[in-house]
Amino acid sequence: MSTTSSRSQDEYSLKYMSGHMGRSRQKAGDDGEQSLIGPPSSTGGDLLDQNASKPCFVYMLALFSGLGGFLFGYDTGVVSGAMLLLKKEMNLSALWQELLVSSTVWAAAFSALAGGSLNGWLGRRVCILLASFIFTIGGITLSLAPDKVVLLVGRVIVGLGIGIASMTVPVYIAEVSPPHLRGQLVTINNLFITGGQFIATVIDGVFSYMSHDGWRYMLGLSVVPAVLQFCGFLFLPESPRWLLQKGRSQEARHALSRIRGGQNVDEEYDSIRSSIEDEEKESGGGGIVILRMLKYGPTRRALFVGCGLQMFQQLSGVNTVMYYSATILQMAGVRDIKRAIWLSSATSATNFVFTMFGVWLVERVGRRKLTLGSLLGTGLSLTVLAFGFLMSAQYSPPITLHPVDPQNLTCTLYGSCESCMLDPDCGFCYRENGTAVYDSSCVPVSAASTDHAAWGSCYNQTGQELPDSSLWAYNYCPTPYSWIVLLGLILYLAFFAPGMGPMPWTINSEIYPMWARSTGNACSAGVNWICNALVSLTFLHIAQMLTYYGAFFLYSGLVVLGLLFVQGCLPETKGMQLEDVDHLFTGPLCSCGASAPPTDSSNVQYTRNPTETSPAQYGAVGSDRAIAFITLR
Numbered sequence: 117m118s119t120t121s122s123r124s125q126d127e128y129s130l131k132y133m134s135g136h137m138g139r140s141r142q143k144a145g146d147d148g149e150q151s152l153i154g155p156p157s158s159t160g161g162d163l164l165d166q167n168a169s170k171p172c173f174v175y176m177l178a179l180f181s182g183l184g185g186f187l188f189g190y191d192t193g194v195v196s197g198a199m200l201l202l203k204k205e206m207n208l209s210a211l212w213q214e215l216l217v218s219s220t221v222w223a224a225a226f227s228a229l230a231g232g233s234l235n236g237w238l239g240r241r242v243c244i245l246l247a248s249f250i251f252t253i254g255g256i257t258l259s260l261a262p263d264k265v266v267l268l269v270g271r272v273i274v275g276l277g278i279g280i281a282s283m284t285v286p287v288y289i290a291e292v293s294p295p296h297l298r299g300q301l302v303t304i305n306n307l308f309i310t311g312g313q314f315i316a317t318v319i320d321g322v323f324s325y326m327s328h329d330g331w332r333y334m335l336g337l338s339v340v341p342a343v344l345q346f347c348g349f350l351f352l353p354e355s356p357r358w359l360l361q362k363g364r365s366q367e368a369r370h371a372l373s374r375i376r377g378g379q380n381v382d383e384e385y386d387s388i389r390s391s392i393e394d395e396e397k398e399s400g401g402g403g404i405v406i407l408r409m410l411k412y413g414p415t416r417r418a419l420f421v422g423c424g425l426q427m428f429q430q431l432s433g434v435n436t437v438m439y440y441s442a443t444i445l446q447m448a449g450v451r452d453i454k455r456a457i458w459l460s461s462a463t464s465a466t467n468f469v470f471t472m473f474g475v476w477l478v479e480r481v482g483r484r485k486l487t488l489g490s491l492l493g494t495g496l497s498l499t500v501l502a503f504g505f506l507m508s509a510q511y512s513p514p515i516t517l518h519p520v521d522p523q524n525l526t527c528t529l530y531g532s533c534e535s536c537m538l539d540p541d542c543g544f545c546y547r548e549n550g551t552a553v554y555d556s557s558c559v560p561v562s563a564a565s566t567d568h569a570a571w572g573s574c575y576n577q578t579g580q581e582l583p584d585s586s587l588w589a590y591n592y593c594p595t596p597y598s599w600i601v602l603l604g605l606i607l608y609l610a611f612f613a614p615g616m617g618p619m620p621w622t623i624n625s626e627i628y629p630m631w632a633r634s635t636g637n638a639c640s641a642g643v644n645w646i647c648n649a650l651v652s653l654t655f656l657h658i659a660q661m662l663t664y665y666g667a668f669f670l671y672s673g674l675v676v677l678g679l680l681f682v683q684g685c686l687p688e689t690k691g692m693q694l695e696d697v698d699h700l701f702t703g704p705l706c707s708c709g710a711s712a713p714p715t716d717s718s719n720v721q722y723t724r725n726p727t728e729t730s731p732a733q734y735g736a737v738g739s740d741r742a743i744a745f746i747t748l749r
């Protein structure tokens with residue numbers, strides 16, 4: 117294998133094009149070489165005619181597919197606001213709240229893994245139809261749920277839809293896009309995810325005023341985009357690559373020509389077909405795909421990189437930052453819960469807006485630089501965030517009153533707000549004069565709601581401003597350093613959203629050969645969802661063990677590991693034809709960083725040596741949820 121790798125690197129030649137898109141291009145083929153980058157133009161021989169290949173149809177496909185991303189974002193984001201109303205109306209215990217939140221994530225992990233076989237068997241289009249059908253059934257079940265058991269069933273159904281959509285949509289978009297637009301179009305899916313999270317917080321805000329049945333609208337409104345996507349996909353084509361792999365060549369040619377807006381697709385079609393055939397032969401034919409992937413060097417390495425990226429995306433703590441933003445806002449002085457919900461939509465909006473930069477940057481700077489820059493910024497912002505928490509802990513207000521606890525809990529024994537707030541059973545009750553805190557005590561939180569204490573001057577059923585001006589802080593401490601934390605939060609999202617948010621999904625959609633693409637994406641999406649569940653579920657325990665600043669320092673340490681991983685292992689895939697990407701993984705594990713194409717690949721054409729027949733021989737878990745989270749404690 118290694119001989120093949122080194123040989124193949126040499127056999128892959130870079131051919132510099134004389135100009136950018138639309139300028140004079142050379143027709144590869146006169147010299148016997150076959151160009152593999154760039155789609156064919158209407159004249160059939162010009163594969164780099166990028167201007168000619170911007171058919172609106174591809175954008176429409178990406179937008180309709182992106183509705184799957186929107187539903188992923190909406191359904192994961194909406195639950196926290198819904199939970200605030202549900203727990204009151206259905207009298208949910210902490211266990212039930214936790215079940216309703218996490219069941220979706222676990223179901224998504226399961227269905228993302230299972231989605232690999234479904235994708236290979238039924239195709240991308242049918243899987244997207246299936247996901248939107250599941251979303252519809254899930255939304256209807258949730259909005260009509262008579263009790264918590266049916267709610268749980270609805271949340272599991274929705275999770276099954278999210279898992280399938282999360283792994284299928286990027287693959288579908290990547291397979292129908294021309295190479296020079298692929299990164300941008302797949303990244304648009306992430307824009308839909310963060311857009312879904314943002315809209316979910318707005319819908320939560322709007323319906324939070326409707327104390328009776330408001331949650332039915334919050335959870336049920338997802339049916340609208342789901343039905344829209346289902347109807348749209350009834351008329352949209354299957355991925356030509358999948359059709360070709362299944363031997364349905366006539367349909368594949370027809371679909372490709374439809375997607376390319378009626379252009380002549382002969383050359384692109386032939387190139388894809390021969391590459392898929394070669395890949396199949398090279399990988400050694402039939403058998404269980406995951407075993408074949410693990411046995412075959414390039415796919416084993418690609419799988420390692422793909423799963424690693426997804427793991428580091430979640431280990432960088434994005435979803436805890438999102439969950440925790442409401443608390444951060446409370447620390448910064450926002451005490452009204454409704455206002456916190458509204459401001460948490462500002463957090464999701466930040467995530468959404470900065471994802472747009474990702475869409476803009478991905479084809480300009482490439483995946484690798486974008487991911488590296490994003491990780492660097494994410495690590496630094498986590499350090500700022502941790503430092504803010506450290507300062508708040510260092511100057512945590514002392515406890516001055518120790519009332520006798522009728523329930524005999526440990527709360528009244530704590531000496532400072534910091535240790536009090538780290539105990540999920542206790543909260544901090546105090547009065548304020550300017551920024552000075554006085555008459556402070558640590559008392560048990562009410563079993564019915566974390567909005568007030570179980571007894572004492574911070575006991576108030578309504579959770580509104582307390583009559584004798586005592587203030588109640590659950591899960592946070594009043595601090596003059598909240599601005600550092602707030603700064604860290606904004607910086608974090610600004611750096612995470614354009615790179616580490618979308619790139620793991622984008623890169624995974626393009627690094628596997630056709631025969632391994634469904635399985636590779638299923639595994640990496642499964643890793644994403646499992647790590648999402650683990651990080652979210654362990655956050656509060658880690659914070660209790662290491663304090664909040666310790667937890668965020670831990671995440672920044674993990675980001676440093678991620679940085680080393682990306683630096684060493686992630687090759688650049690920008691501008692390459694999907695069928696060519698696996699040559700980047702033929703070198704030894706984690707030597708890919710070194711082999712990243714050094715130039716702007718829009719000016720570079722990869723050409724295949726005519727003597728070669730096989731490509732493998734070439735070389736080379738919103739801020740909204742914070743509220744649910746807080747209430748779960």
Ligand SMILES: O[C@H]1[C@H](O)[C@@H](O)[C@H](O)[C@@H](O)[C@H]1O
Pocket residue numbers: 306309310313429434435438467613616617618621644648737
């Ligand atoms: O890429 C997405 C996205 O950026 C979201 O904001 C995050 O909540 C998801 O976990 C992640 O997979």
